[in-house]
Amino acid sequence: MTAPEASLLVVLSIAGVSKEFQLKGGAKVTALASTTLDIKEGEFVSVIGPSGCGKSTLFNIIGGLLESDTGRILVDGREIRGSHKDIGMVFQEESVFPWRTVIGNVTLPLEIAGVPKKERYERAMHFVELVGLTGFENRRPSELSGGMRQRTALARTLASEPRILLMDEPFAALDEQTRMLIGDKIVQIWRELNQTTLLITHNLTEAIQLSDRVVVMSYRPGTIKQIVQIELPRPRTSEIISSEPFRRYLGQIWQDLREEATRGMIESKI
Numbered sequence: 384m385t386a387p388e389a390s391l392l393v394v395l396s397i398a399g400v401s402k403e404f405q406l407k408g409g410a411k412v413t414a415l416a417s418t419t420l421d422i423k424e425g426e427f428v429s430v431i432g433p434s435g436c437g438k439s440t441l442f443n444i445i446g447g448l449l450e451s452d453t454g455r456i457l458v459d460g461r462e463i464r465g466s467h468k469d470i471g472m473v474f475q476e477e478s479v480f481p482w483r484t485v486i487g488n489v490t491l492p493l494e495i496a497g498v499p500k501k502e503r504y505e506r507a508m509h510f511v512e513l514v515g516l517t518g519f520e521n522r523r524p525s526e527l528s529g530g531m532r533q534r535t536a537l538a539r540t541l542a543s544e545p546r547i548l549l550m551d552e553p554f555a556a557l558d559e560q561t562r563m564l565i566g567d568k569i570v571q572i573w574r575e576l577n578q579t580t581l582l583i584t585h586n587l588t589e590a591i592q593l594s595d596r597v598v599v600m601s602y603r604p605g606t607i608k609q610i611v612q613i614e615l616p617r618p619r620t621s622e623i624i625s626s627e628p629f630r631r632y633l634g635q636i637w638q639d640l641r642e643e644a645t646r647g648m649i650e651s652k653i
């Protein structure tokens with residue numbers, strides 16, 4: 384069963400996007416071969432693949448931080464170039480401003496948008512609460528754990544209320560328990576905001592727990608190898624991970640992923 388809120392309208396289209404990088408010495412690497420994917424309004428899609436398969440390249444192209452060699456990114460059927468107000472990004476590395484408190488970080492996009500002080504505080508507090516940081520709003524990032532800092536970054540992106548949320552391995556640096564609990568939080572937030580979400584990850588459990596569809600990428604040149612529709616009932620808390628249907632998805636997707644990860648290890652001589 385897909386999320387009940389998901390409609391059939393395509394909101395984000397990745398149409399024949401590819402990217403090649405020129406390395407020092409003249410060699411070239413195809414980071415992304417022609418990749419096409421449509422994401423529907425309210426859908427949660429994860430992109431999973433071995434290290435170096437082009438996940439971040441795809442993320443950066445969608446977010447407008449990198450130009451593709453071929454293809455187009457479309458929102459509501461219209462081509463976009465560069466960053467777009469409807470797309471919010473949460474990055475792999477910590478991206479909070481250390482000199483600002485939690486609330487100071489979360490109000491920033493609202494400040495930039497010219498939202499009056501009282502309103503921006505109220506709106507920001509809503510997102511602070513949503514990510515579970517109530518009581519910590521006056522702390523500075525140095526007084527928080529890594530997971531709390533990532534949740535601050537998430538709240539800041541959410542505060543600008545983008546229709547499409549892009550996340551590039553936002554929990555990669557966190558320990559397993561924190562990851563799972565944040566996974567629960569993401570499910571809750573996604574249900575509340577019904578935001579179209581694209582998550583880049585190399586964590587299979589996380590991808591299955593959160594997604595309507597899991598997109599498996601091949602190792603170099605990176606492109607879509609398989610798309611798996613996850614038909615697990617929602618809401619899905621981390622408890623679902625030990626269920627039999629969950630483990631079947633895990634086994635099925637892991638087969639494809641293992642092939643690509645093995646190829647990656649051999650080709651990059653790990």
Ligand SMILES: Nc1ncnc2c1ncn2[C@@H]1O[C@H](COP(=O)(O)OP(=O)(O)OP(=O)(O)O)[C@@H](O)[C@H]1O
Pocket residue numbers: 404405406412413414432433434435436437438439440441585
């Ligand atoms: N700016 C760049 N210049 C040259 N090569 C690059 C550049 N950015 C990425 N690459 C190469 O493109 C390929 C894909 O990189 P990318 O970071 O998109 O992979 P990834 O799947 O996100 O990897 P990881 O899971 O390790 O973050 C890799 O071989 C990488 O070395």
